Amino acid sequence: MAVPAEDVHGGCEQNGSKSKPKQAKSHPGRRRGNDSPAIASARNRDLEALRQLPADEVLAAVDHNGCGCLHWAAGNGDVDTCRYLVELSEGSATHALTWNQRTPLHYAARNGQTEACQWLAQQSADVNALARDEVSPLQLAVWQNHLETCRWFVEEAGVDPLQRNRFGCSIAHWVSQAPRERAGDPQGEALLPLARWLRLRGCDFSATQEHGHNALHKAGWSGHAELCRWLRDECGLRDGKQDEAGNFAADLAEMAGHHALADWLRAECSAARAASCRVLGVDEDADSCVLREAYLRLIRCTHPDSRSRKTPEAAEVSGTESADFDDFTALHGAYRHLVREGGRGSQRNPRHEERLMLCDVGGDSSAPLLPQPTSGMAQSEQREEQAPGGGPGLADIQLFKARLLTVICEFGSKGFPVSSLRKKYAQVWGGAALPRPADFGLRKGAGVLEMIRAVASDVVQVEIGPVGQDPLLHAISPGSVGAEPAAEERVQMEPETQAPDARRGGAEIAEAKTHRLEAGGVEAEIELQSHVHSAQLQ
Structure with a gap:
């Protein structure tokens, strides 16, 4: 059985191209040329074929990525083959590293093979092992949206869910850039259970990494529209923060070819829209009828004529709402922004215009x-x-x-x-x-x-x-x-x-x-x- 598609370092895969998507990589091991008999047997879950090969050949075999037979067996969740290989190597294969310093446990976690993760941990595999750029098994499990595997790492193996890699990316960043095929349809909906669980575990989705990206930036780049909506509604994120290169989340979505999401981020998730809704005291999803009702109610309270006459409406909100809306011009401007302009924000990297x-x-x-x-x-x-x-x-x-x-x-x-x-x-x-x-x-x-x-x-x-x-x-x-x-x-x-x-x-x-x-x-x-x-x- 082939191991599911994987990246090399866990990066954003959406590139905004409308051409045919690149063929997914199988890792370990999209085949390049002819694999050794040992690697082929491990890849195909053929334990009997492995037993027929010389021990030194099995232990020395690696593919073009530096993955050995145990990396393949762990990624496949083939515990019987894992057991044979660990016994054959007298335990040393458990700690074998690929060219980018990944252990078999990294691949078991990345592919959601919880039973294999548990077994490898029993064989002294380090659940906190850091590969190149400080990538951990938990980060890969989160990136591939394997909730049960993540729960095991955190709740049973004691792995810290607040960890960060070398670039300051937290677990929140990893789930926000999950591959499209793992994110569900509508895009990003399948990520919500894991995102909610991570939030309960203390993950801060508003935190930024060293390039200034928060979870909304990553979700926008990846095209995860439903996750963006969740980040707005449940985490309170707005597209009002620029990264170190001056990009808003809408800019990144647009650059990656997710134009509908970029439009939504500007129209429905801007800091400007949130500010106008606060002025009117309505939810950000309020329709035109609700907006008009709130506007008319408040305008009667804040209009200079109403104040001079001390109408019952003005007296009712005296000292409370009237204090918040003493600027009639701001109230009128907020209503106009929401109704006439659709509440659209103006977030756009100015350098993109040059x-x-x-x-x-x-x-x-x-x-x-x-x-x-x-x-x-x-x-x-x-x-x-x-x-x-x-x-x-x-x-x-x-x-x-x-x-x-x-x-x-x-x-x-x-x-x-x-x-x-x-x-x-x-x-x-x-x-x-x-x-x-x-x-x-x-x-x-x-x-x-x-x-x-x-x-x-x-x-x-x-x-x-x-x-x-x-x-x-x-x-x-x-x-x-x-x-x-x-x-x-x-x-x-x-x-x-x-x-x-x-x-x-x-x-x-x-x-x-x-x-x-x-x-x-x-x-x-x-x-x-x-x-x-x-x-x-x-």
């Missing part, structure tokens, strides 16, 4: 360096300067560097994870693909890091962290261009992976940055004036 421009500082600042291509460098049909032999010209290299800096600078001094580069590049540049190493004449098989070091090492620095952690990209300040790269920088030729969810958010970049780019002995200063938007989700 065009992203790359201009030559030394020349006409209104003229773009190059017409922005609609696809990757290999498909670009317009080149200002072609290199001999059909290779990339100066303008191509300058454009790539400027665009690369725009993306990287969004994360500020924290550095940009290499594994997120392809997706974020396309988001920022309207679907444009990240250039391929071959577009710059690099060898076949060269990776993204090698391309950056070969083409943009004068403006981008590569930071290699501990084993299992994403390399980070940092923009080199103009004053440091030409400096020798740090000793720890090196090209890493490991397979690319998808970034954590929280990394899909981002800190806003400066309004303008100037970098001196050198290529082919020619210098040009490129100014980046940006409204770069940030998505979401780790």
